[in-house]
Amino acid sequence: MLTGMQIAVIGGDARQLEVIRKLTEQDAKLWLIGFEQLDHAFSGAVKEKMEDVDFSEIDAIILPVPGTNLKGEVETIFSNEIVFITEELLAKTPPNCTIYSGISNAYLNGITKKTNRKLIQLFERDDVAIYNSIPTVEGTIMMAIQHTDFTIHGSKVVVLGLGRVGMSVARTFKALGAKVKVGARRSEHMARITEMALHPFHLDQLKDEIKDADICINTIPVEVVTASVIAQMPSHTLIIDLASKPGGTDFRYAEKRGIKALLAPGLPGIVAPKTAGKILANVLSQLLTDELNKRKGKTT
Numbered sequence: 682m683l684t685g686m687q688i689a690v691i692g693g694d695a696r697q698l699e700v701i702r703k704l705t706e707q708d709a710k711l712w713l714i715g716f717e718q719l720d721h722a723f724s725g726a727v728k729e730k731m732e733d734v735d736f737s738e739i740d741a742i743i744l745p746v747p748g749t750n751l752k753g754e755v756e757t758i759f760s761n762e763i764v765f766i767t768e769e770l771l772a773k774t775p776p777n778c779t780i781y782s783g784i785s786n787a788y789l790n791g792i793t794k795k796t797n798r799k800l801i802q803l804f805e806r807d808d809v810a811i812y813n814s815i816p817t818v819e820g821t822i823m824m825a826i827q828h829t830d831f832t833i834h835g836s837k838v839v840v841l842g843l844g845r846v847g848m849s850v851a852r853t854f855k856a857l858g859a860k861v862k863v864g865a866r867r868s869e870h871m872a873r874i875t876e877m878a879l880h881p882f883h884l885d886q887l888k889d890e891i892k893d894a895d896i897c898i899n900t901i902p903v904e905v906v907t908a909s910v911i912a913q914m915p916s917h918t919l920i921i922d923l924a925s926k927p928g929g930t931d932f933r934y935a936e937k938r939g940i941k942a943l944l945a946p947g948l949p950g951i952v953a954p955k956t957a958g959k960i961l962a963n964v965l966s967q968l969l970t971d972e973l974n975k976r977k978g979k980t981t
């Protein structure tokens with residue numbers, strides 16, 4: 682239970698509703714900022730304007746998955762008002778107030794560092810990344826179906842990267858009957874790809890391995906699908922780039938060559954916001970419980 686914890690939830694999309702639901706169920710007191718247009722009411726959660734919240738009483742601030750933009754603005758789909766997180770605001774919180782966000786950027790890193798507040802990036806955690814790979818793969822399948830006129834079954838799929846997303850993508854496309862090759866650079870990844878009964882190749886060989894690809898799915902967040910790689914693809918190849926913006930594909934050259942290349946960020950929030958929200962809610966609930974227990978341990 683989170684009885685006694687006061688938490689400010691600032692901005693967000695449908696995923697945040699699962700977080701609010703879970704934390705109120707656990708008896709935390711929630712201040713919802715940037716939710717004026719949300720019809721649903723949660724007992725234990727109060728919709729407030731930023732200036733009406735007493736931040737000196739707040740134990741934790743929960744930001745949406747993207748955190749803030751580089752000016753400190755927080756995205757919220759439940760409000761017309763622009764909501765900002767500032768250094769001054771963080772300075773009003775107690776020193777042990779923790780800031781939770783999906784990812785961070787130079788702005789958010791800067792203000793948390795200057796105010797000496799702990800920032801936790803949930804998407805850096807292996808458990809969150811692995812759970813999130815499930816809706817990511819489902820979204821990838823959806824895109825492959827929408828943008829091709831052939832079945833996944835029997836098609837030649839090249840997956841780039843064997844991280845948390847790449848492994849789930851490769852395994853699922855194989856299970857759907859695709860002929861899957863995976864490009865990586867580490868020998869242990871080659872071993873794992875072989876163990877998964879997939880075809881491994883070193884990324885150095887990408888230009889050769891891509892020559893018969895029907896679908897190329899990139900998960901590597903650096904430009905690996907270069908112009909010279911795209912030049913070797915069959916003209917019908919579909920590129921689905923899952924890597925975080927700006928992706929790992931030379932989109933300009935793909936367009937010039939007439940190859941369909943799609944940058945597909947944020948698939949969990951698009952195809953399964955409820956599941957994506959539950960993933961965040963579960964880990965937040967655990968982290969806040971640990972934090973509360975730690976504080977109780979210190980005061981007893």
Ligand code: NAP
Binds near residue numbers: 866901
């Ligand atoms: P990850 O576990 O860190 O895996 C990244 C993969 O990229 C690893 O195989 C890594 O190989 C490889 N890699 C990194 N830098 C490389 C380089 N310079 N050259 C060759 N290979 C390199 O990350 P993840 O959790 O799978 O996520 C992958 C990407 O997808 C991230 O950008 C993430 O933000 C994004 N993502 C997108 C969605 C979506 O909806 N589109 C959802 C979730 C995640 P090494 O181990 O050899 O470095």
